[in-house]
Every structure is written in structure tokens, then in C-alpha cells.
Amino acid sequence: MAGTFIGIGVGPGDPELITVKAVKALKAADIICVPKSQAHKQSMALRMVKQILAERENPAEILELVFPMTKDELNNRKLWVENAAIVAAKAKKGNVAFITLGDPMLYSTFLYLYECVKETYPEIELEIIPGVTSVTAAAASSKLPLAEKEEVVSIIPSDLTPARIEETAKHADNLVFMKCAHHIKEFVPLLLKSGFTKNSTVALVKRCTLAEEKVLVGKLGDVESWDITEDYFSVAIVKKSQVPIHWKQNGNGVKP
Ligand SMILES: C[S@@+](CC[C@H](N)C(=O)[O-])C[C@H]1O[C@@H](n2cnc3c(N)ncnc32)[C@H](O)[C@@H]1O
Incomplete structure (x- = not known):
């Protein structure tokens, strides 16, 4: 049975603004997806949840996914499809959480991936945990x-x-x-x-x-x-x- 793909809003920056529900999901997920605009850049969302992940008994697998901010729609689409396939493969083994700044439903990279996973892999359960925008x-x-x-x-x-x-x-x-x-x-x-x-x-x-x-x-x-x-x-x-x-x-x- 496939796991769940969970979009987690981690709030605007202050780690104290992460919801209790988000903390629970971050401690339970098998894999944490971290979106990045460029491979070498630090992820602000990961910085915000660092302490929560450090408190876990078993470390989660961290999966960095690169989503460059470009106007090349065709190339963007190709990347979302590729990243959705990576998420789908991981979701076969466990729950995959995708961290996103603020709320996942407001101008977030998560939305493109979410749509791709929803369309292509209907067997994967989807969940969204809202965040402080x-x-x-x-x-x-x-x-x-x-x-x-x-x-x-x-x-x-x-x-x-x-x-x-x-x-x-x-x-x-x-x-x-x-x-x-x-x-x-x-x-x-x-x-x-x-x-x-x-x-x-x-x-x-x-x-x-x-x-x-x-x-x-x-x-x-x-x-x-x-x-x-x-x-x-x-x-x-x-x-x-x-x-x-x-x-x-x-x-x-x-x-x-
Ligand atoms: C791709 S959108 C993500 C919005 C996010 N999903 C939310 O719910 O706030 C990125 C924009 O969100 C805003 N933003 C996100 N975090 C911020 C912060 N800590 N301080 C100020 N603006 C922020 C900025 O306008 C930034 O250009």
C-alpha cells in the first residue's frame, strides 16, 4: 500500500509559529522533501524545522528537490513530473512530507508537485497541513x-x-x-x-x-x-x- 504525501506549512520563519500538527507530522514522516530553487542554496524551510528533526528518535531521510524559478514552462513541467516520480517511488516505502514556507496552498512550489502527484499517482493519499502565512x-x-x-x-x-x-x-x-x-x-x-x-x-x-x-x-x-x-x-x-x-x-x- 502506498504511503501519504503530506504538504506541511512551516510558517513564515519563527520556528515557534509551526503548528502542533505540523510538528507531529514532521516527527512521524519517513522522508522529508526539501524544495530548493538552486541545488547549492540553503533551504530556509529546512532551517526552520531543524530543531524538530533533531528531536526525532529515528532520523528521517532528507530528500532535496530542486525547483528552479524559471519562466520556461516546458522545462518547469518536466521537472515537476520528474520530482513527482521521485516522490511516488518514495511514497511506496512510507510517508513523504514536503515542507513549505508559510502555507502550502498559497503561491507554493508544493502546489505544482501536488497537482502532478494527484493526476499521475491516484493511489497516493494526499494530506495538507496549513501553516501561518x-x-x-x-x-x-x-x-x-x-x-x-x-x-x-x-x-x-x-x-x-x-x-x-x-x-x-x-x-x-x-x-x-x-x-x-x-x-x-x-x-x-x-x-x-x-x-x-x-x-x-x-x-x-x-x-x-x-x-x-x-x-x-x-x-x-x-x-x-x-x-x-x-x-x-x-x-x-x-x-x-x-x-x-x-x-x-x-x-x-x-x-x-
Ligand atoms: C513563493 S511565495 C510563498 C508564500 C508562502 N507559501 C506563504 O504562505 O506565505 C514567496 C513569497 O512569500 C513571501 N514571504 C515568505 N516568507 C516571508 C517572510 N518570512 N517574510 C516576508 N515575506 C515572506 C514573500 O513575498 C515571498 O516573495
Whole structure:
């Protein structure tokens, strides 16, 4: 009988934000799949679960799977199929857990593999353990609510055209930028055309919940003067409304 393929969300960075259910699954899985964008790169997800894996009585087999972030759809598809075959072979021998940053169902590499395994190997049981997303963690770190009452919140990933960003912004009260948040300066003119104003509130959260976390909070009109270093692990929250908050400067940026 085939084992289970389990997608585990390990949260945004702080190991204390891993759920009890995820810890149990990480301690019980026979094989832990670690996604990497390049073979030589360290995996942030593996770093987060290191302590949990060290507490196991029997060490798990660690299986590194490389998923380069490329725009070559055909090559990507080929890699997902190959990686799905590796997972399927391993699942014949036991339970295979796939660790993913944040939540597995939100812009995660796990999703492509999951779809491939589901289609090609229907005998494999599938399970998903949700995790704390970087979106909710960024809201907590910046102390800016994602949405309240009737507010609509939209998530904007990278690679959207300016027209699509403008259109999305027109219909949302609050926006979250992922994968492209460090380019926030480029989005300001589009937002100003879509109902946001220079007084709208912005938070840019870099390396959320990690020791090196940086939080910048201010008005959309201030963003131009922010010193933003490029970092893929950044989330920006932009609220149409002006939020009456008091911020003070500290070593990690501007914090409440
Ligand atoms: C491929 S998506 C993965 C999202 C993830 N599945 C989640 O639920 O948060 C990668 C993007 O998530 C965001 N991200 C993930 N971890 C982060 C962190 N610790 N701090 C800030 N942003 C983070 C960044 O926007 C990054 O570009």
C-alpha cells in the first residue's frame, strides 16, 4: 500500500509559529522533501524545522528537490513530473512530507508537485497541513489589520501587468504585494491612479518573524524616500485608508 504525501506549512520563519500538527507530522514522516530553487542554496524551510528533526528518535531521510524559478514552462513541467516520480517511488516505502514556507496552498512550489502527484499517482493519499502565512505574519509584525468590516483585500503576486495591478487596486480596500514587495516604489504611481492617496497607509515587512526582520510603516507618499534593499522575502500591505498610528524609529526600521 502506498504511503501519504503530506504538504506541511512551516510558517513564515519563527520556528515557534509551526503548528502542533505540523510538528507531529514532521516527527512521524519517513522522508522529508526539501524544495530548493538552486541545488547549492540553503533551504530556509529546512532551517526552520531543524530543531524538530533533531528531536526525532529515528532520523528521517532528507530528500532535496530542486525547483528552479524559471519562466520556461516546458522545462518547469518536466521537472515537476520528474520530482513527482521521485516522490511516488518514495511514497511506496512510507510517508513523504514536503515542507513549505508559510502555507502550502498559497503561491507554493508544493502546489505544482501536488497537482502532478494527484493526476499521475491516484493511489497516493494526499494530506495538507496549513501553516501561518507570510501575509498574516506581516500584518501582525506591522500591526496593520489586513481587513475589517466590509473591506476587500487582494493579493498581488509578481509578474502582473501594470494594467492588471491598477484594475485590482480599484476594487480593493487593502492590497498585499508578495514576491514583488521590494519593488513597491514602482507600484506607487499605479496605486495613486486607482483610488489610493498619498495618505494611504503602507507597511513593508522584510524577513518577517526572523531575527533579521525589518518593518517600515508610513504613508504611500513617503515610500519614495524609503531606503529599500532588494529582498525576495518581503511582503507589503497597502491600505487605502489612512490609519492613525504612531511610529518610532528603532534599529530594525520603523516600528510601533
Ligand atoms: C513563493 S511565495 C510563498 C508564500 C508562502 N507559501 C506563504 O504562505 O506565505 C514567496 C513569497 O512569500 C513571501 N514571504 C515568505 N516568507 C516571508 C517572510 N518570512 N517574510 C516576508 N515575506 C515572506 C514573500 O513575498 C515571498 O516573495
